[in-house]
Each structure stands twice: as C-alpha cells, then as structure tokens.
Amino acid sequence: DGGITQSPKYLFRKEGQNVTLSCEQNLNHDAMYWYRQDPGQGLRLIYYSQIVNDFQKGDIAEGYSVSREKKESFPLTVTSAQKNPTAFYLCASSNAGAINEKLFFGSGTQLSVL
Amino acid sequence: KNEVEQSPQNLTAQEGEFITINCSYSVGISALHWLQQHPGGGIVSLFMLSSGKKKHGRLIATINIQEKHSSLHITASHPRDSAVYICAGEQGAQKLVFGQGTRLTINP
Numbered sequence: 001d002g003g004i005t006q007s008p009k010y011l012f013r014k015e016g017q018n019v020t021l022s023c024e025q026n027l028n029h030d031a032m033y034w035y036r037q038d039p040g041q042g043l044r045l046i047y048y049s050q051i052v053n054d055f056q057k058g059d060i061a062e063g064y065s066v067s068r069e070k071k072e073s074f075p076l077t078v079t080s081a082q083k084n085p086t087a088f089y090l091c092a093s094s095n096a097g098a099i100n101e102k103l104f105f106g107s108g109t110q111l112s113v114l
Numbered sequence: 115k116n117e118v119e120q121s122p123q124n125l126t127a128q129e130g131e132f133i134t135i136n137c138s139y140s141v142g143i144s145a146l147h148w149l150q151q152h153p154g155g156g157i158v159s160l161f162m163l164s165s166g167k168k169k170h171g172r173l174i175a176t177i178n179i180q181e182k183h184s185s186l187h188i189t190a191s192h193p194r195d196s197a198v199y200i201c202a203g204e205q206g207a208q209k210l211v212f213g214q215g216t217r218l219t220i221n222p
Contacts, residue, residue: 042118042212088155103147105157
C-alpha cells in the first residue's frame with residue numbers, strides 16, 4: 001500500500017543533542033513538507049521541498065535542518081539550536097503543481113526533551 | 115488575527131445529531147482543505163475545495179468564495195466521528211495556513 005512512514009513514533013532528546021526524524025513516502029510525490037504541532041495551535045510549516053536536492057524554509061525553520069537527496073525521503077534534523085523542541089512533528093507529501101491535490105500525512109513523531 | 119479561523123473550538127453532541135464546523139479565511143487563500151486528526155495523531159485529508167460543494171459518505175464540505183467561508187457538515191454523527199477537524203487555507207506554492215482545529219466529541 002502506498003503511503004508515508006514516519007519514524008520513530010516517540011523520540012527523546014537530551015540537552016545539546018541533535019536528533020533526526022525520518023519521513024519516507026512511496027507515493028511518487030514530488031513535494032514533501034515538515035510541520036510542527038503544539039497543543040492548542042495550528043500546524044506550522046518548518047521546511048518544504050518541491051523537488052529533489054531543493055528545499056525551502058517555512059515559517060519556523062530556525063533550529064531545524066533538512067535534506068532531500070532522494071525523492072522518497074525527507075529527513076528532519078532538530079538541532080541543539082532549537083531551544084523548545086518538544087512538539088508533535090508531522091510529515092506530508094503531495095504532487096507539486098497538481099491542481100486540487102490532497103495532502104497525505106504520516107502518523108507523526110512526538111519529540112520530548114529529557 | 116489568524117488568517118484561518120475555526121469555530122467552535124470544542125463541540126460535543128449526541129450520536130445522530132447533524133454537525134457543522136465553520137471556517138473563515140482571509141484574502142489570498144485560493145483553496146481550502148479539511149483534515150481529520152484522530153487521537154493517535156495521524157491526519158487524514160477529507161476534502162480539498164476551491165468552489166461549490168463536495169460530499170463523501172456522511173461528510174459534506176461547502177465553500178463560499180465571496181464570503182470567504184467554508185463549512186464541514188457531518189450527517190447522522192457517530193462516536194467514531196470524534197476527532198479534531200482542521201481547516202487549512204492554501205496560499206499558493208503549496209503553502210498551507212492552518213486553523214487551530216475543532217475538537218468534536220460524539221457521545222453514544
């Protein structure tokens with residue numbers, strides 16, 4: 001079955017540590033996105049990529065980094081510069097440029113600080 | 115002021131009731147997505163619409179471009195419909211602006 005797989009489901013970070021969240025899709029979608037969700041707030045865009053080897057900052061990119069070396073994969077690294085990383089992280093994909101295209105979401109990763 | 119505003123924030127109803135969730139949005143949003151988030155956190159896309167009305171099973175989504183307003187309706191609601199419903203406006207280049215969500219609880 002086609003879909004988006006995020007791992008791990010739960011992740012704990014120590015002070016000063018970088019951690020990487022995985023996102024893989026087999027939908028052959030060009031565009032991939034990372035969102036952050038905090039309690040009581042709407043999702044906010046961290047980074048997005050519309051094509052391999054290219055990505056753009058979203059609204060809250062500080063303290064995060066991404067790569068897009070393969071079409072199927074868009075990992076997100078939460079660096080030590082992100083001072084408030086505890087949140088629920090969602091990866092999504094869509095066909096870039098397609099009109100009236102739905103978004104497909106992964107099941108999310110809950111990141112907490114130890 | 116948020117670019118996408120949802121109401122109500124919380125809604126509790128009895129099984130079988132007709133449910134309406136509202137979404138108002140600002141200028142510059144070309145299309146509206148309705149999403150459903152279950153307690154486990156995963157999100158499912160329900161509808162994407164830029165005009166008129168769409169229906170899928172017991173779910174109906176409408177949009178009024180002139181009034182910049184969209185509604186999500188659920189007919190014959192069921193406890194399994196309990197979830198957070200999120201509307202999101204598309205601002206071009208695949209950028210979405212999200213509402214805060216409406217937590218719906220359907221009691222048996």
